Amino acid sequence: LDLANLPPNRFWRVIWNTPGGFGRYYVRVINCAVGGLSADYGHFSDTGSLQDGPADHFELNDQGEVCVWIRGIKVGSPSPGQNLTAVNADCREVVGNCPGGPGGFAPLDVTNSGTYLIKGNATCAPVPVELAVELAAVSINSGIELSWSSFAVAELTGFHIYRGTSPDAPERLTSEPIRMGSGGAFTWHDNSDGSADIMYYRLTGLGRDGTEQNLGTTSVSVGGHTVALRLLGANPIRNKAVFEYALPAPGPVLLEVYSVNGARVTTLVNRTEGAGLHTVNFDLRADDGRTLGTGVYLIRLVAAGATRSLKVVTVN
Numbered sequence: 202l203d204l205a206n207l208p209p210n211r212f213w214r215v216i217w218n219t220p221g222g223f224g225r226y227y228v229r230v231i232n233c234a235v236g237g238l239s240a241d242y243g244h245f246s247d248t249g250s251l252q253d254g255p256a257d258h259f260e261l262n263d264q265g266e267v268c269v270w271i272r273g274i275k276v277g278s279p280s281p282g283q284n285l286t287a288v289n290a291d292c293r294e295v296v297g298n299c300p301g302g303p304g305g306f307a308p309l310d311v312t313n314s315g316t317y318l319i320k321g322n323a324t325c326a327p328v329p330v331e332l333a334v335e336l337a338a339v340s341i342n343s344g345i346e347l348s349w350s351s352f353a354v355a356e357l358t359g360f361h362i363y364r365g366t367s368p369d370a371p372e373r374l375t376s377e378p379i380r381m382g383s384g385g386a387f388t389w390h391d392n393s394d395g396s397a398d399i400m401y402y403r404l405t406g407l408g409r410d411g412t413e414q415n416l417g418t419t420s421v422s423v424g425g426h427t428v429a430l431r432l433l434g435a436n437p438i439r440n441k442a443v444f445e446y447a448l449p450a451p452g453p454v455l456l457e458v459y460s461v462n463g464a465r466v467t468t469l470v471n472r473t474e475g476a477g478l479h480t481v482n483f484d485l486r487a488d489d490g491r492t493l494g495t496g497v498y499l500i501r502l503v504a505a506g507a508t509r510s511l512k513v514v515t516v517n
Contacts, residue, residue: 219277236499237510336417337429339447
């Protein structure tokens, strides 16, 4: 995919049958006119496809690939060594703007059915979804500011940070691990010399058994053209949330909350701010003062000519 020029109101989906007759499922990435990119999963019934909820995690990489993580228990609990059958994929255009109540889905491209062998962790070694993090980076006058959050205190003891001019980021910057402690939000400053236009960063986690695994990667323009948005803490959200956003230069910032049908719920930030990292609290209240119930909401940041969005789930 050309990730820099994804058309709005379109989704890309993979569909399969789970072994043992436990159902037909899908995962997809959808690019809505309001809210931008998100990922979800669902199943098929006699009446068609039904959305079951947001995916556990999804990432976009520099090769134009979209990777979606979903726990097996949510999609029929397939086991290593079993075959997913009737595997196919499609790209469809949403008739009408999404999110909301689109009138239908027009097929654009569909693959033929096939099979896929579940290899298991010993072969494909995916990062467990509870460990994967959103690594953000912003270029500021004194270097690069990195930030992330993790509460995987039972699994990880600390972190290492790597840097490079290519996506593999081979140079380790941390001589000693950044300690996990009780978890939460983390920041780390790199006094980069700006030797390349684009710098890549990689975050790894240290397991309690001494193993090291990749948790997240990011890239940043040293000249300062990167805008980032993330949630500090767990998703789903209970009672309140804190969002962190990164700005490469001073300028106007608009941070809003939307319902899944595209209605604006509240505005969290609408002002001019300086370069660097900023945080804002969200008390799960709409503009009219009502407390938001359990549901899915889209957080949308517009700054420095860029738009960033993420999907959150509230539980009350």
